[in-house]
Amino acid sequence: MPALPPVLVIARLTVQEASRRRLLLALVILTLIVVGISAWGFYKISTVTGPNGKPPSHEEVIIVSSQLLIFVTFVYSGVLALSAAVVAGPLISNEVESGLILSILARPVRRSEIVIGKWLGLAILVTIYAVGSAALEMTAVDWATTYVPPHPVELIIYVGLEGLALLSLGLLLSTRLSGITGGVIALVAWLMAWIGGIVGDIGTGLQNEAVQDVGIVSRLILPTDGLWRGAINAMEPDVILAQLRGAGAFARANPFAALDPPPVAFLLWVAVWFSLILFLSIWSFRTREI
Amino acid sequence: MTVPRGEIFGFLGPNGAGKTTAVKLLLGLLAPTSGEAWVLGQPAGNLGTRRRIGYLPELFRYQSWLSAREVLAMHCELAPLPRSTWKEEIDRTLTTVGLAERGRDRVGTFSKGMQQRLGLGVALLGKPDLVFLDEPTSALDPVGRHDVRGIIRELAARGTAVFLNSHLLSEVEQVCDRVAVVDHGRVIAGGTMQELLTGSAVRVLVTGLTADGHSSLESFGPMDVEGEQITFTKLSADRVPELVSEMVKLGGRVFEVVPRHQTLEDRFLQLLDED
Numbered sequence: 039m040p041a042l043p044p045v046l047v048i049a050r051l052t053v054q055e056a057s058r059r060r061l062l063l064a065l066v067i068l069t070l071i072v073v074g075i076s077a078w079g080f081y082k083i084s085t086v087t088g089p090n091g092k093p094p095s096h097e098e099v100i101i102v103s104s105q106l107l108i109f110v111t112f113v114y115s116g117v118l119a120l121s122a123a124v125v126a127g128p129l130i131s132n133e134v135e136s137g138l139i140l141s142i143l144a145r146p147v148r149r150s151e152i153v154i155g156k157w158l159g160l161a162i163l164v165t166i167y168a169v170g171s172a173a174l175e176m177t178a179v180d181w182a183t184t185y186v187p188p189h190p191v192e193l194i195i196y197v198g199l200e201g202l203a204l205l206s207l208g209l210l211l212s213t214r215l216s217g218i219t220g221g222v223i224a225l226v227a228w229l230m231a232w233i234g235g236i237v238g239d240i241g242t243g244l245q246n247e248a249v250q251d252v253g254i255v256s257r258l259i260l261p262t263d264g265l266w267r268g269a270i271n272a273m274e275p276d277v278i279l280a281q282l283r284g285a286g287a288f289a290r291a292n293p294f295a296a297l298d299p300p301p302v303a304f305l306l307w308v309a310v311w312f313s314l315i316l317f318l319s320i321w322s323f324r325t326r327e328i
Numbered sequence: 329m330t331v332p333r334g335e336i337f338g339f340l341g342p343n344g345a346g347k348t349t350a351v352k353l354l355l356g357l358l359a360p361t362s363g364e365a366w367v368l369g370q371p372a373g374n375l376g377t378r379r380r381i382g383y384l385p386e387l388f389r390y391q392s393w394l395s396a397r398e399v400l401a402m403h404c405e406l407a408p409l410p411r412s413t414w415k416e417e418i419d420r421t422l423t424t425v426g427l428a429e430r431g432r433d434r435v436g437t438f439s440k441g442m443q444q445r446l447g448l449g450v451a452l453l454g455k456p457d458l459v460f461l462d463e464p465t466s467a468l469d470p471v472g473r474h475d476v477r478g479i480i481r482e483l484a485a486r487g488t489a490v491f492l493n494s495h496l497l498s499e500v501e502q503v504c505d506r507v508a509v510v511d512h513g514r515v516i517a518g519g520t521m522q523e524l525l526t527g528s529a530v531r532v533l534v535t536g537l538t539a540d541g542h543s544s545l546e547s548f549g550p551m552d553v554e555g556e557q558i559t560f561t562k563l564s565a566d567r568v569p570e571l572v573s574e575m576v577k578l579g580g581r582v583f584e585v586v587p588r589h590q591t592l593e594d595r596f597l598q599l600l601d602e603d
Binding site: 044054 | 358381389393405407410411460
């Protein structure tokens, strides 16, 4: 069997490190606990009785479950973003500071192969976590309430891309900054992008273009909020969407609502953004003195 | 400056002189601001040439979550060596660096000295044509240092060029065929040990000399004063009677006069003093 290309060796090493350091085990255990607790909570929605002493109707259960699932997914995407930023932040900087990278760079390995390999390894982990945890949560909600989001595949893709965006930003920062600094900046950027998106929505509600542009610019700089809105839209049942549309422009000024899926132009920009960040990471690491 | 095949070359200099920087430049880990260097017939930093180079960095750290065998296997893969040779290569390397019993243990459980042995093993994988060793014995005990000297001699015997950065001058003196002394980023002296250590030194045990008395002795060349012991690092034996007579004139009481061959340390200090 021929030797693996360096990119795949580095990617395998990244996955191996996460596994040996028990990061994967910790995430699996925590996810199982959260899914268990949320399944119990969703189950209670259909069994709890109201003031009239009757359990809620099936339609009420679906509406409450859909909104609760949006909130739970928001927490999930937060955990994913936090994990991606914390893990990606020190990915390269720690190895440069400790000298671990020296013996690898002395081999016939390009710096670009190290950056791409590390991105690939972490991207595999983020994707596995996003797909696994989302599928598990949706199965649990389906069992407890019979509610399944209208577009489950899109939901997983948007949440996964949000994690990958944070991982890419963390990796870029890791080529120049220390792990803690890079991780913190990535997290703050994620929060700022979310707030920027809300400000943009308020601009839409008020029909004020300048305020609306804040949201557009923030989504161009870091597309996490735009992707999050895509995930929300994938979870909204038609009945809720119809109500929101009926409520007019003000209904858009809600951080947990999205009337439309992200436009194609935005999705194309996301592809360009990923390429740009990866290119910048390679350039930054290539020009760094080791 | 040229280092031929099969030679053990010592690269000496004080802290911050540029030894590690020079090695990193030759490996392509740093880009030169000017000048050029050739390694194994190719411009420094050539990717293909790195297949034939082994490197033990001064700051040696390996993946603590891997076993020693896994670290070596990873380097076999990156080198890249044919997969069919890995097992034999890893077994041989672990035996050479004295880690045969610890191959399956995690690197995180290793002492600093054992990690340095592993680093040496990584540098030896695949029988490279050129090996850069940056302070290869800094974390080793006397037995380890002795072992490393043996390994370096074996490398040279089979035709590998060894580029050795070290502060341990006695060690360099024992193993190196040629040395270069670097200071402030430039080579200030170089050659074989015989060419470099031409002078002789004289060590004198003397009491009663004042600071002025020490100054008066400067005409006998550079000296290294350590309490009552003064070493004249560049003084020929025929001037010893004149030196003793001068010391007595200055009020000194001479207890011991030991002429000796100049050591690398004497010459090193002398060169830095002159620079």
